Amino acid sequence: MKELLNKWYKNHALVYKMLLFLVTTLFIVYLFPKTGKFRYSFEKGKPWQSENLYAPFNFAIQKTQEEINEEQLEIENNAPVYFEIDREIPETIKLNYITKFNEVFNDSTTSKRTLFRQGTDMVETLYENGILDTDYPYSNDKQVVLVASNNTVEKRIEYRGLIEINQLRNRLESFLKQSTSAENKNKMISLFFDIVKPNVTLNETLTKKTLEEELSQISHTRGSIDKDQLIISKGQVVEDEEYNILKSLKSEYESQVWNTANYNWVLVAYTLLVALALLMLLLFLQKYRLEVFQNNTKVTFIFFNIALMVLLTTLVINYNSQYIYVVPLCILPLVLKAFFDARLGLFSHVLTVLLLGFIVPNSYEYMFLQIIGGIVTILTVSELYKRANLFISVGQITLIYIIAYFAFFVIHEGQITTLKWDTFGLFILCGLATLFVQPLIYIYEKIFGLVSDVSLLELSDTNTKLLKKLSNKAPGTFHHSLNVANLAESAANEIGANAMLVRVGALYHDIGKMKNPTYFTENQSNGINPHDELSNRESAGVIVDHVLNGIEIAKKYNLPDRVIDFIRTHHGTSVVYYFYMKEKAENEDVQIEDFSYPGPKPFSKETAILMMCDSVEAASKSLKEPTTTKINDFVENIINKQMESGQFLNANITFKEIQSIKKVLKHKLANIYHLRIEYPE
Template sequence: MIKFHLGNKGSGANGAGFERNGGDAIKSGRSVFFRSVLLILLILGITFLYPIEKIYLPLDIPSLGEVAPDDIISPFDFPIYKSPEELEHEKQVILANLKPVLKFDTLESGVVLREIRDWFERLENIQMTALSVEEKLAAIKASNPSLTQSTLNQLLIKKSYQQIKNTALAALDSLIAGGIVNDRNTLPLKNSALAIINYGDSSKTLMRESLPDTNTIRTQAMERAASLAGKNPDIAAAAAEIAAMFAKPNLVFDKQATEQNRITELANMPLTKGMVFSGEKIINAGERVSEFHRDVLVSLAKYRSQVNPGRGLWEILLPLLGRIFFVAFPIVFFYQYLYYFKKGVFASNGDLLLFGILFAGEVVLLHVIMSQSFLSPYLVPLAIASMLTTILFDEEIGVAMTTSLAMLVGVLSGFKLNLAFVTFIVGVVGCYSVRHVRQRHDFYRPMLYLCLTYGCSVYLIESLKLTPIAQLWPHVALAVTNGFISPILTIGLLPLFETAFGITTDITLLELSDLNRPLLKRLALEAPGTYHHSIMIGTLAEDAAETIEANSLLARVGSYYHDIGKMLKPEYFVENQLDAGNKHEKLTPTMSAIILEAHVKEGVELAVRNGLPKSIIEFITGHHGTGVMTYFYNKAKQEDDINADIDDFRYPGPNPRSKEVAIVMLADSVEAASRTLDDPKPARIKSLVHRIFLEKLDSGLLENSDLTLRDIVKIENSFVRVLTAFFHRRIKYPEKKEAVS
């Protein structure tokens, strides 16, 4: 098949195949760097999304609850590591039993003892005076107003005084030496029944309830005084009262020391719970895998990843490199497919980033669900990426994405065929069920197909695995639920991807094709000739696009908007002039060319202001390409054959870079020229269309459009057929003769 200087097919509305001249973009240094970084980050991110020990875990080990097909023997000595759940439980136990550390304040203790001695010295001075008993009582009372009367009386008895003094000093010294807290009920770490007292050079651990505090100091002082005073309760009571009055807290919470204890205890927490020796059998063939077996196998992989049990560096790196290779292969396969078969898409860094997001999103969902043992892997909505890719691009790319994703899922699930098979089957069905989606309610069809495909696939796979009925039907139910939810999620995500990456789907195109949209209604009112011209071009372009299997919807919608720039100066375009005369007759050819050229620029500005997507703007900029305004150029040469520069009469372009824009360019010229035919017979229409096509080919305007000679012939025949039908002759009916009276 002959092609005219092939361009590079890129992404567009559901199979639109926009041309982007991707060759230069593919080879540019910045694009190469971006693609390389994207691939490396994607591959390494997926590889290391899973814990490092899982990379070293043998790929063929059975899952929890499965039956081991073979004996598994330990290749070397290794410890059995506690599971994360076990470590977390032990950590919580340690934290719950963490004891608060109380710091003994030596300085405060000395101050308290000095204060009570000074007080007793003042009492002795009072007793040595010549004051009366009443005056001495008043003086002692003034020195410490809180003393009870019985204690005051005991202090005036010389025989009792010295015994009270000695007992109070000893009791207070005992209390201070042990330590006193302000309020033991307000100490941190209330879960612990114990507390540590740090005396500086030594420490001891006490029950929290036995710590003296300001609330219990009187009772504590009484116990000590009673043991010191012997059988004299009055002296014991007086001494206890005095000791309690002078006692002050000398134990303070030491936050730093407590935190250090916490760190030390957590650091000393044992991480293992046993040993497995070289040659020891881990599990027997035919034995069901238990939690303990799983812990042992994970410990083997973890130990293998952390140390070198008598092997070389290469043997340590090999499992890691192997896992990276198996993750990289499906991703590189997909991007290589784009490079060879969808160069326009591959040339777009935005599109490549979009695919990376789809890969990463599906893998993260797979990881989250499979990391929870109580969740079924059939809950992972793996069809979303396939459906989004098909709607945003085409079903070919969608199937390629599905194939790569199925391989990747197989690798990440431990080379288990069941999930990879379901991913592929459901993904392919998803691709083909959404390839003609043009309206929101069209998603009901893929919803039905996916529910049936998910349910049947899972049922067949689990039946082949001889899964018990009690476990099989829940899997099927979850799979059907997945099939129901996936299209709903796809609908929700679709506008986000369209907006973020500037991709126009058939759904958006159908919305833009509504002739009641404000911009098209304005075109109909302000430039009615241009409006009807655009509608006719839409009919021509849609039929031609269908004949060559291009995006007919995109071609039609692009036709509606391609000339919206004319509405700003409609009277300068012949289809809007009617009987008002041609305004260009009063203008120079150069000025006329400037006005005609401006409708492209003004059309782009209108499109941007009204939020039209780039795929539609390409019709505005490309429907004339870099073609020459031949009429005004020839007129300029007649007026001044020396200074007329052909580039002054050339549209800015660019030339069409997709089949759809090229079709609209041809339809625009053909429709306008066909209106000049005096006698539009089929032969004349065919001759006119063929001549215009040859002019476009000779001028090189179609070089980047990816149209083949076969396509051009089909388009030409389509135009002739539609125009012939439009200009067909009507039967001339004879006029009625009036009855002669």
């Protein structure tokens, strides 16, 4: 048992990666839609590329959304409107009419009796169908159903049969005969305006309920295809009818086959494919990015971002697949490039797009757009810490999206008259969402403890608290660090290394000297050398300790590990040569390890560059009457000694790159000492 625990402890990093791999795979498979995947791909207006297709089972042909919309519109136009009529109001109006008429016309002439009969007829006519309580926006030929208060149907008429309030005066004037005097006509109109009340109101609940019932009866299918019936032949163009049949088959297949006998097998197949994609990522990291692979935090960060993009895309598809292009998938390569490099960012992006191809509609079109977008992201975004660069790159990415989508639309439709301009707006929204990468990088730095070029830019500011402290306590060391930073940045640019990282590393590489600043010659301004009072071993110990002190100070000020690496490695395992030779002259029995730095040796191009530049800059102060020849020999000797002692064996730097760095250092030192070209005599 103890041996098993020891073995597990030794391989805990690998066990963690296996668990991370398994959890991420299962999570992504869980997000996948619970449907099968139709094996054939087809496009309207394109030839059928596969063999003759026969129906594998009986299925119904689904109507297109346009057909369903047309049927819905027709039902809505023809559906009757239900109005509730009150039959008690007309009886009340008749009684009120008699009373009111006698009050207005109190004589007993023949014309009064005639006028009374006309008024009685008008009441009957007005309330034959009813008077509306307000005007409604229906056409005159709209079918209307009049119902009682208990929803029993009384009659069916057209909307023109009902009287609207604004029509009342015209109706009254047309009822009164021409022989009626103007005075009596006005009295009658005023009388009716006093007694008339609406008795017909819209029954919205019944109207809506009836309409919904009729809409629910719409059939979503038309006709059917029998098993083994030929659907389409090889080479046949997929026209509208064939396209609808193929879409119906695809929908039926994905809804039935998955949910019956093949559920478990399809689930296993999805798991295998997702696991295969993630395994390729792990193998890539192990082969080409070993440093990342060995860091579980970084591997977790990469897997987390891939799973996050799959999650966001799935949520959008479940809500409305039309908004699929709003998801800012290009954030993934941007983030990975900011923390790692472009190659890893693009590789992860392509794998993520391949995974999303299982769940998005029009997968080929989507994958093409996103892969092209990822490539453009990697090619255009440089120096992410410069805000203008990000805006320009996002604009270019959005433009590429729009151009590619336009090309696909023309290929599918063969015209641009039906172009969906709303989709262009989705691409613009996607571009705006991509700008969120800046605050996202800051959040990731705090959560995962990573460092990006944005943070490096902040650390390169010489007004930071730590660098100010260095300039006050050890001004000579601070000046030396500035010179080394300038040399290292130029060398990094020459060989294509991370110039920002090596500059920051150079600024902080000697912060350990703040603890005992006067023990280093660049800070000795009064001519007193404290080493005169120490033994050679003690002096060497003080010199070596500045590396360990620097690491301690860096951790206290929360400097990133990538910067601390420069403090650890800038002397490698080299020897404090001056005190070693001095001790050897006094005592031949001396151990070189007592005068050596603890290491480790530089393990990247950037840390190797710093070692060269630090040694050359520090030793250059001892040059007397420098000439071009002296400087060339001086640089060659120092760097060659470092190569001979194996200081660069762990760094992925080539002889050619080292020669380029030598050339830069010679040129820079010549400029520092204001040397001119030595002309032959």
